[in-house]
Amino acid sequence: MDKKPCSNNNSLDPEVRKGPWTMEEDLILINYIANHGEGVWNSLAKAAGLKRTGKSCRLRWLNYLRPDVRRGNITPEEHLLIMELHAKWGNRWSKIAKHLPGRTDNEIKNFWRTRIQKHIKQSDPPGFPLQHAPPSHDPHHVSIHDHPHYQRATTGTSSSGHFSSCMVDHPMQDAYSPHPSFQQSLVMDPGFPSVGIPSVEPTNESGYWNMEYLWSMQLLNGD
DNA sequence: AAAAGGCTCAACCGCAGGAGC
DNA sequence: CGCTCCTGCGGTTGAGCCTTT
The missing domain is CATH 1.10.10 (Arc Repressor Mutant, subunit A)
Incomplete structure (x- = not known):
């Protein structure tokens, strides 16, 4: 996927970002929706200060950030x-x-x-x-x-057999990262907390992060 | 151990339909 | 009635990871 800033590809608007979402963007979106609700995506994107299209925000929310999104393998x-x-x-x-x-x-x-x-x-x-x-x-x-x-x-994409049992039908809807490399890290720690703040900074060097962590931050913000 | 090929999935694109003016 | 904007949907792409050779 495109790791570049993507500020000027295809789009007529040089301010529009494309490509993978960062933790910061996700937090902004989650916070904004928590406070104002979802819908009217174009104006939401502007009001939240995201340099994304409404479409992109909607997709990100529906596919990843929504709290009821169930991650893990298809049963x-x-x-x-x-x-x-x-x-x-x-x-x-x-x-x-x-x-x-x-x-x-x-x-x-x-x-x-x-x-x-x-x-x-x-x-x-x-x-x-x-x-x-x-x-x-x-x-x-x-x-x-x-x-x-x-x-x-x-059985997951890892070499560890522990992965499947912790991912499939996880009662807390899985600790999940949108990035495969972080998913890999979950394999090493099947007991990764699904509520509360993990003891380790849940981002990798690419800036990807864990959904549970992000939601816990959102909860701590109290918004 | 390295290279090549295959697989997965997040994110983008274009289009259609609906709502508002 | 026609135009514009927004939303939602299905198809497609391509980077990164995994497996095989």
Whole structure:
């Protein structure tokens, strides 16, 4: 992803930032929404002093910063539901996401494209329409659990087997970082506190950080 | 140990539809 | 009625990480 300041690419407005969000930007957005509520994203971005488009703010909030966003791997139950709903509605990701509490359309879309679609392509004869994805009892659905990609997904991306048990269905909705390198650090510390301030500064050198930490800061701010 | 290729997912883009004027 | 702005959605991209050779 673009690590550059991105102040002048594509956009006519040189003030508009693009690329990954920083901790500071996230804090600003969280604070502002906590105080004023969400919506009217363009004016929100300006009023909050963020050099981002309203679109970008909305996406960041909906996909990451919202407190009810559920991070971690897709569970088999969710997987099943996604298969069923996709069979019913096709690529209506937002509609599907509404039936998976805490999951975002982006997350489901990515999950489908990287795991399920690939698997179906590999195992189906040419021309098999994805919209007719089989119901849960279908061999395709069952066999995907044995697929290397699925297994990797359900055990996390690390070499540690501890990762999955702490990430999947974590009661506190997981300690999660938007950045893979920080996610890596969570692997080393499965007991990373999900409430309160961690004992270690939860940022890495890239300026990425932990959502729980950020929310705890928000709570401490009392806003 | 290093290189190459594959995989994941955060973030962007373009488009469509709705609301307000 | 037409225009503009905003929101939401689905598709796509590309950086970084992981796995394989």
